[in-house]
Amino acid sequence: MVRIRRTCQDQWEASPAKVTSRFRLSSILSSSNSTCYSPICGFGWRLKYTINTEKATLDLSWDPYLCHSMDLGEITVSVQILNTGSSQKYQNSYEGLRMSSGVKSLCSGYTKTQKRPIEVVLSLSFDSSIGLSFPSPQPRANNFLLEFLHASLTRPSPADTKLYLYSSRKGHQATRPKPLFVSSNTLRNF
Secondary structure (H helix, E strand, O other), rough: OOOOOOOOOEEEOOOOEEEEEEEEEEEOOOOOOOEOOOOOOOOOOOEEEEEEOOOOEEEEEEEEEEHHHEEEEOOEEEEEEEOOOOOOOEEEEEEOOOHHHHOEEEEEEEOOOOOOOEEEEEEEOOOOOHHHOOOOOOOOOOOOHHHHHHHHHHOOOOOOOOEEEEEEOOOOOEEEEEEEOOOHHHHHHH
């Protein structure tokens, strides 16, 4: 069976506006010819792929699908196909496309020579004149927070320090203490 899946979430770049999707095609050595679609990505586009099992070839197309009626100006679609573990590679760009253009063939007759999976990288770049802007990616969590999370999942209790917070005040004196348990390592790195 042929299967295409995402290898990671879409990467959104702010300037210039660009969306990159990555896929892995499990195998094109199937018992029958087939046409399938990737998971939906970006604003709603997807990849259409057709496998010819007799020739062990792949035809790949970009399908605007849910966003075919969006007016996002001219788009540049770039595709890379990589055979994992080998130097075999296909790369091409198509400029001046529009969402309303419909399905666009990106690659026809790509021959797969090994039984390893194929990596497909699809990037859509948008013209700056339309003013499209994506939010900047969120910063990655600090290592000490990741270590704390890992410790909380693998150890009975990662908390080794007890602090008191006071939830009310009576005159000039704090009252009603509440315990707060934390990791001393997290406190040091905070």
